[in-house]
Amino acid sequence: MANPGSSGSTVAFVYRGTFVHSTPQTPLQILEDALLGVDTDGKIAFIEGGQEVQRLSQIFGFSPSEVIQLGQYEFFMPGMVDTHIHASQYSYAGTALDMPLLQWLNTYTFPVESHFKDLEFAQKVYSQVVRRTLRNGTTTACYFATIHTDASLLLGQIANDLGQRALVGKVCMDRNNFVKHYKETFKESQDETYRFIKELSNKKYPLVKPVVTPRFAPSCTEALLTQLGAVAKNNNLHIQSHISENIEEVELVKELFPASESYTDVYHKCNLLTDKTVMAHGCHLTDKELALFRETGASLSHCPNSNISLCSGILDVRNVLNHKVKLGLGTDVAGGYSSSMLDAVRRTLDASKVLTIQNPEHNTLTFEEVFRLATLGGSQALSLDEQTGNFEVGKDFDALRVNMAAPGGPIDLIQYEETKILLEKFLNLGDDRNIVEVFVAGRKVLPFAELRVE
Incomplete structure (x- = not known):
């Protein structure tokens, strides 16, 4: 997917779905149907609405068919x-x-x-x-x-x-x-x-x-x-x-x-x-x-x-x-x-x-x-907030992919819940079974089976 776009940027992968993070002004910001791209240096290249997929694909040189879609009960949060x-x-x-x-x-x-x-x-x-x-x-x-x-x-x-x-x-x-x-x-x-x-x-x-x-x-x-x-x-x-x-x-x-x-x-x-x-x-x-x-x-x-x-x-x-x-x-x-x-x-x-x-x-x-x-x-x-901590463009992609419906997980989903409720449930009830992927600086470090030890 790492084809140069007209801006000169290249993207390694793109996710579409729900993202939750904090800003200095807002303790919790929920981005539904968002599109987040990570460049080949592991940094966040863009985070915009999912409806922008065609425009972004042309700018950053990726195919919409390569976008990874999160499941209904999944979301990304910062590491x-x-x-x-x-x-x-x-x-x-x-x-x-x-x-x-x-x-x-x-x-x-x-x-x-x-x-x-x-x-x-x-x-x-x-x-x-x-x-x-x-x-x-x-x-x-x-x-x-x-x-x-x-x-x-x-x-x-x-x-x-x-x-x-x-x-x-x-x-x-x-x-x-x-x-x-x-x-x-x-x-x-x-x-x-x-x-x-x-x-x-x-x-x-x-x-x-x-x-x-x-x-x-x-x-x-x-x-x-x-x-x-x-x-x-x-x-x-x-x-x-x-x-x-x-x-x-x-x-x-x-x-x-x-x-x-x-x-x-x-x-x-x-x-x-x-x-x-x-x-x-x-x-x-x-x-x-x-x-x-x-x-x-x-x-x-x-x-x-x-x-x-x-x-x-x-x-x-x-x-x-x-x-x-x-x-x-x-x-x-x-x-x-x-x-x-x-x-x-x-x-x-x-x-x-x-x-x-x-x-x-x-x-x-x-x-x-x-x-x-x-x-x-x-x-x-830790004075690392210029590199990490939330999903701002230019920061390293340090992130957890959370699946609230993980098989054998600790959380029972009884009915449809909005993202804020799902996050609260994860913080109070979740554990490592709900954390299905972990990224640090754009590199997938969990599951360990996919780890490339250098």
Whole structure:
């Protein structure tokens, strides 16, 4: 189908049917009987009404007979963006949820993460988590790996080979007073971070990039945090970490960094709050701290499953949005027990309703707003919204083909429903059985049988 049209553009394929997405102005936009073409670079060449098929076929040089028609109960939506997930914790997802954050880290997380010096173990876990998240509709993931450079590079390679858009971070931590064998010296962390960034960047993977990753302030000295801030600035890199997840952690930060005004101030002083920063949790941030997030352009990743599972707190998303702080959703495996962004959507709605139960004046989030957070909001939080997040012409085609009538699927369709109802049902009831195709940058990466590993 890739014949040049009069405009010089070429299209690889064209779909006709229903498309749902978000814009900055509208949480949910439904395009019925739309025609969407994807060019040979994987970008959206056009999205217009289905009645324009003859005109568009002449401009873009495709045959109307080659247009792929969606079924009655099918629609396309943007791929979901997981703004915070620990790939290295996937092996114990669904377990170990019986203690609060700091004890949880020392009892479960650090011992498991120390195993990733074994590349065979890393290969097994990382292959499974990337495959599973793609199956679940995660087209973009912001991954924490471990302190091990070679295993972190392996995660980047696996994401690239399987076709997922990913930010991959080698974890940095030069302070760990609990599990002595799982930490680095300042020099090791600095040198290995340089090596990780250089080697991953030299791979020139089109969709996989390094992200500077101090684990969180309590596991890093101020010297290391400052150094990582400089590395990110000098190389124009993304930054990810954690902030204000639970009360005990916030108090510990006060003890460790007495010269800083707040947890947010610790990162700000070290130049770690930028418009390419995403901080997970933020349950206990003050309005003053949120104002600093807004001022610096830093974003938050809301991880409701983890916040509830570890009894950390409940983020008031409405308050964050009112402060005009960028926010996306994260699964936070394995503090969050599910690797599905659909679960993140559901827990986000639940958490908002809990806040409304506690305070009837609270403005509960709508499913349309949460749909935007899982897609466009996530791309904005990761400063990737110029490339992905919705179906705008010129953006990469990151998309899920959803079939509400998938054989053996979890949803029973009783009568004809409009698209808005079908989307709500999918967000609340759907699972990977409903996701029949996944595209990243125009490349079909699911079903895996059709995958071309390069």
